[in-house]
Amino acid sequence: MIKEGKLQELEACYTYFKRSTSALSEEDSDFAPKEGMMTAAQIVAHVAQTFDWFIDGAFGANGFNTDVEGMMAEIMSYNSLEKARAYFEKASRNFREVIGSKSDEELLAPLNDTSIMGEGPCMIVIGATIEHTAHHRGALGVYARLCGKVPPMPYME
Numbered sequence: 001m002i003k004e005g006k007l008q009e010l011e012a013c014y015t016y017f018k019r020s021t022s023a024l025s026e027e028d029s030d031f032a033p034k035e036g037m038m039t040a041a042q043i044v045a046h047v048a049q050t051f052d053w054f055i056d057g058a059f060g061a062n063g064f065n066t067d068v069e070g071m072m073a074e075i076m077s078y079n080s081l082e083k084a085r086a087y088f089e090k091a092s093r094n095f096r097e098v099i100g101s102k103s104d105e106e107l108l109a110p111l112n113d114t115s116i117m118g119e120g121p122c123m124i125v126i127g128a129t130i131e132h133t134a135h136h137r138g139a140l141g142v143y144a145r146l147c148g149k150v151p152p153m154p155y156m157e
Helices: 002-020 040-059 068-076 081-101 104-108 124-146
Strands: none
Touching: 002 081, 002 104, 002 124, 040 068, 040 081, 040 124
């Protein structure tokens, strides 16, 4: 029963992210408010990458990847919102599929790798993913406004 509720929360999180960032178009891909900040496309790719990172950290054989420079290099190559959104779709689908494949007992089992999330159940990554996605959803809303666009309300059409 835990899993079903968490999957509904994840679905809402993804819907809110996609809706609230929909004002950004492909021509906004390389927008960043200031030099040295991630672009719109890079932020979307970063959110997608983090889905994979949390799943690997909770359920993968190697735990959390701590090669921050390598992970940043991967997302810095994104210069297209279309490609970043495709990565988002793939990574979010994989995240939901992995969570959906786990029993409540597996979700409640302690993390193998406590280096990042501390000592908690594997399902702690679900809440962390939701929080992380919401944080960047807000940042991208600011990006949209700086591009002269009004982001839609995330919670309803």
